[in-house]
Amino acid sequence: MVDVVPYPVHLVAKVGDAVGNTFLLYRFPVQDKLSQKRSDRLRLITVVSSSAKQDKNRRFCVVTKLNISMQKTDSILLSHTGLKYYYETDKKIFNEVKNKYLSTLWIDADYETQIKEIAHNIRNRRSNNTKRIRQKYNARQTQLF
Numbered sequence: 001m002v003d004v005v006p007y008p009v010h011l012v013a014k015v016g017d018a019v020g021n022t023f024l025l026y027r028f029p030v031q032d033k034l035s036q037k038r039s040d041r042l043r044l045i046t047v048v049s050s051s052a053k054q055d056k057n058r059r060f061c062v063v064t065k066l067n068i069s070m071q072k073t074d075s076i077l078l079s080h081t082g083l084k085y086y087y088e089t090d091k092k093i094f095n096e097v098k099n100k101y102l103s104t105l106w107i108d109a110d111y112e113t114q115i116k117e118i119a120h121n122i123r124n125r126r127s128n129n130t131k132r133i134r135q136k137y138n139a140r141q142t143q144l145f
Contacts, residue, residue: 063125064097078122083115101125 061068061078068078070085078097086094098114101121106114137143 061122063122064101066093066097077119077126079119080115083118087111087115 058067058069059071059073059075060066061082062076064078066078066082066086068075068082071079071081075082083094083097086097098118101118102114103117103121106117109117
């Protein structure tokens with residue numbers, strides 16, 4: 001049986017010489033048998049060049065790790081406002097978030113409904129993680145770390 005590679009390795013090497021290896025290492029990570037677990041975070045290349053250390057006002061979603069500085073100051077998750085911002089300014093990021101957090105039931109819906117459902121699924125992801133932690137560990141159990 002032949003292993004199927006998601007992209008031709010020789011093509012990546014040729015493009016790497018033309019474009020630069022730093023972009024390709026980030027965009028096409030090396031896949032071996034040990035690191036085939038799907039990352040829960042989105043691997044996005046954003047256009048914003050300033051880092052969080054330089055700009056103290058920049059905030060990030062705790063689930064998607066995307067910039068949410070365009071939203072209200074007290075928000076911690078990517079919401080309708082942030083999704084509309086990404087829909088209007090950066091379709092690539094919006095489509096990646098859509099592919100990750102939108103169920104197949106809402107694929108053919110209009111974009112307002114899709115935004116509503118994506119925000120709902122992001123909130124569910126956050127609350128499901130906290131519920132899972134609460135169920136896993138007893139409240140009286142002491143933590144080592």
